[in-house]
Amino acid sequence: MATSLYVHVPFCTHICYYCDFNKVYLSGQPVDAYIEAVGRELALRMKDQTAPLRTIYIGGGTPTALSAGQMQRLLSLIEEHASAFADEMEYTVEVNPDEVDPELLKIMSTKGVNRLSIGVQTFEPELLKTIGRTHSPSQVEETIQLARSYGFDNISIDLMFGLPKQSLANWQETLKKATELAVPHISAYSLKVEEKTMFYNWWRNGRLPLLTQEEEAKMYEVLENETHANGLNMYEISNFARPGFESAHNRTYWLNQEYIGVGAGAHGYLNRERYENTGPVSHYINQAEAGDYPVREHHLLTEIEQMEEQMFMGLRMIEGVNKDMFYQTFGQTVDDVFSAAKEELTSQELLEETPTHVRLTKKGKLLGNEVFERFLLG
Numbered sequence: 122m123a124t125s126l127y128v129h130v131p132f133c134t135h136i137c138y139y140c141d142f143n144k145v146y147l148s149g150q151p152v153d154a155y156i157e158a159v160g161r162e163l164a165l166r167m168k169d170q171t172a173p174l175r176t177i178y179i180g181g182g183t184p185t186a187l188s189a190g191q192m193q194r195l196l197s198l199i200e201e202h203a204s205a206f207a208d209e210m211e212y213t214v215e216v217n218p219d220e221v222d223p224e225l226l227k228i229m230s231t232k233g234v235n236r237l238s239i240g241v242q243t244f245e246p247e248l249l250k251t252i253g254r255t256h257s258p259s260q261v262e263e264t265i266q267l268a269r270s271y272g273f274d275n276i277s278i279d280l281m282f283g284l285p286k287q288s289l290a291n292w293q294e295t296l297k298k299a300t301e302l303a304v305p306h307i308s309a310y311s312l313k314v315e316e317k318t319m320f321y322n323w324w325r326n327g328r329l330p331l332l333t334q335e336e337e338a339k340m341y342e343v344l345e346n347e348t349h350a351n352g353l354n355m356y357e358i359s360n361f362a363r364p365g366f367e368s369a370h371n372r373t374y375w376l377n378q379e380y381i382g383v384g385a386g387a388h389g390y391l392n393r394e395r396y397e398n399t400g401p402v403s404h405y406i407n408q409a410e411a412g413d414y415p416v417r418e419h420h421l422l423t424e425i426e427q428m429e430e431q432m433f434m435g436l437r438m439i440e441g442v443n444k445d446m447f448y449q450t451f452g453q454t455v456d457d458v459f460s461a462a463k464e465e466l467t468s469q470e471l472l473e474e475t476p477t478h479v480r481l482t483k484k485g486k487l488l489g490n491e492v493f494e495r496f497l498l499g
């Protein structure tokens with residue numbers, strides 16, 4: 122039984138140049154009708170839910186693009202349809218630094234939200250403009266101070282590296298500012314140029330000056346060192362936390378456990394089936410209003426696919442894939458199924474084994490995607 126819930130809020134007040142998430146401009150959107158449609162989907166998906174929710178994550182888009190009244194309504198609907206909240210539940214909302222005000226924070230705190238994930242990306246004003254963000258570095262600091270005054274201590278910030286023309290010194294400066302803020306969690310991702318983004322168009326026209334793989338690798342090394350020096354442990358290839366502040370919600374994904382996904386374009390994993398909801402907001406609302414599951418695509422995983430996913434999701438964690446857990450789930454060992462990939466990757470020093478786990482080496486962490494691909498059997 123799934124005990125994690127993801128809720129998607131697809132509205133943004135601006136569109137960042139690198140972003141390929143399911144999102145739309147807020148202006149002119151039927152936001153109230155969307156929230157009611159989310160309520161209908163929650164009612165459908167939660168009706169058989171008996172176990173208390175252990176984690177909730179509201180992401181986007183930008184949840185803080187909602188008005189205070191809309192946020193209140195969304196959180197009330199979640200409360201109404203969830204059977205119960207677990208005592209130690211982790212409840213996260215994604216936040217943009219230029220959109221948080223006391224009213225929103227008060228509502229979130231009253232409704233049980235206890236973790237904020239702030240989209241910072243960089244502390245360099247020029248780079249913020251280059252990637253299409255509208256907030257300023259000082260707004261990040263103000264947001265964190267304000268959030269703390271409302272009792273939010275569990276705060277994560279998102280950073281990006283490998284940005285166009287970003288220098289190593291510039292990345293070091295961003296990390297310095299990030300660690301000075303003393304947040305207990307940092308996520309840091311390298312830029313990926315995705316289709317259907319402004320960056321993709323510029324890249325195709327030769328107008329996006331990207332960094333080399335070596336430059337990115339150096340930035341990753343600096344990231345690892347700086348976070349470590351400031352008491353944040355790398356527990357997943359892109360995530361760093363003080364002990365006890367690791368993201369329980371994201372761990373659900375990495376452990377390949379089931380979760381409920383609700384909202385336009387949201388993904389979910391239930392009863393061995395992966396599903397993707399309808400993306401366009403109006404289609405989503407229509408399907409939900411008709412009382413249907415607003416699903417665009419679903420796929421029942423074969424056992425092979427489950428084993429592949431267990432490996433490439435689990436290897437993202439620094440501890441790696443638990444060998445006993447793999448055997449208990451599938452009745453076969455990692456060696457039974459993946460001996461060829463394991464041998465090859467071990468000889469290339471990308472993979473290593475402990476008595477309990479199979480995990481990436483230091484070199485393997487840099488080449489994660491290449492390693493993960495080797496666990497595809499099909």
Ligand code: SF4
Pocket residue numbers: 132133135136137140141142144181182183217240
């Ligand atoms: S990065 Fe976040 S704020 Fe920017 S367009 Fe994408 S979803 Fe919206």
